Amino acid sequence: MPIEDYNAAAQKIAALLKTLTTTGGLRLKYRITAGAGAGEPDGLEGCEIYVELGGPDAPLLTQRGGELLHALEHVAAKVIRLENEEHDKISFDANNFKAIRAHELKVSAEAAAERVRRTGQPYSFAPMSSRERRLLHLAFRSFEDIETSSVGEGARRFVVAHTKGYDASKLASLQAAAPSFGGGGRGGRGGDRRGSDRRR
Amino acid sequence: MTHEERPDDMQELVTEIARALVDEPEAVIVEAVEREESTVLRLRVAPSDVGKVIGKQGRTARSMRTILGAVSMKHHHRYTLDILEEDKQAAASE
Numbered sequence: 001m002p003i004e005d006y007n008a009a010a011q012k013i014a015a016l017l018k019t020l021t022t023t024g025g026l027r028l029k030y031r032i033t034a035g036a037g038a039g040e041p042d043g044l045e046g047c048e049i050y051v052e053l054g055g056p057d058a059p060l061l062t063q064r065g066g067e068l069l070h071a072l073e074h075v076a077a078k079v080i081r082l083e084n085e086e087h088d089k090i091s092f093d094a095n096n097f098k099a100i101r102a103h104e105l106k107v108s109a110e111a112a113a114e115r116v117r118r119t120g121q122p123y124s125f126a127p128m129s130s131r132e133r134r135l136l137h138l139a140f141r142s143f144e145d146i147e148t149s150s151v152g153e154g155a156r157r158f159v160v161a162h163t164k165g166y167d168a169s170k171l172a173s174l175q176a177a178a179p180s181f182g183g184g185g186r187g188g189r190g191g192d193r194r195g196s197d198r199r200r
Numbered sequence: 201m202t203h204e205e206r207p208d209d210m211q212e213l214v215t216e217i218a219r220a221l222v223d224e225p226e227a228v229i230v231e232a233v234e235r236e237e238s239t240v241l242r243l244r245v246a247p248s249d250v251g252k253v254i255g256k257q258g259r260t261a262r263s264m265r266t267i268l269g270a271v272s273m274k275h276h277h278r279y280t281l282d283i284l285e286e287d288k289q290a291a292a293s294e
């Protein structure tokens with residue numbers, strides 16, 4: 001389902017953020033941009049609603065790999081009734097946290113492509129969230145001689161860059177690289193599953 | 201305006217977030233249960249909305265807890281979120 005009414009969606013997100021700044025007492029400022037190709041700095045993700053946060057409490061958002069930022073983004077996506085596969089249509093950022101991360105991914109994609117060309121061997125990245133993996137796949141699109149695949153399950157899933165036509169059956173045995181700082185984002189903390197919610 | 205001394209706000213915060221997530225906002229009820237070291241916020245929603253506040257693999261519930269955790273740090277008091285599911289709700293109302 002596409003976002004049918006940007007205005008209504010933006011108002012719902014504004015109401016959610018207002019709850020946090022008034023009732024919740026978080027000192028945050030926010031700017032919401034809605035519309036096709038909404039104001040993401042590098043435009044790589046092509047999202048439709050972009051929310052930029054700042055203010056004295058913005059550092060809380062980016063702690064622990066952006067845990068709170070991703071939590072707000074997830075709740076906002078659910079409030080405007082996006083299905084899980086549509087979450088990329090909405091993006092939250094604070095103090096350029098994700099923009100910087102996206103740039104890091106782009107730079108590491110270039111370095112990895114260079115290494116794969118030189119060695120002919122596949123290059124494994126650290127485990128990452130689905131959104132970061134997508135950014136990586138997109139970053140590799142400009143290299144015609146390199147392909148990318150995702151390997152592993154759940155929070156351990158990671159991207160592998162390899163030469164075009166590389167035997168895909170060999171990829172499954174690869175290990176992920178050690179997580180880098182800021183890497184993984186929301187992927188790493190899996191513990192709190194549905195079953196913990198007092199089911200009987 | 202300071203919010204440091206208003207724990208009722210946390211109940212209100214969870215209520216407002218939950219109401220935005222569900223299809224039947226009028227069915228959202230949040231009770232606060234005081235424990236020694238923390239306050240448990242017990243969230244009830246319409247049975248058809250339980251999945252919406254929990255989310256796939258518990259991700260929406262986890263996100264709400266992350267938000268609650270950040271806000272409760274500012275209140276210098278620990279709050280935890282319990283989501284009561286249908287069978288539990290039936291038992292609680294007996």
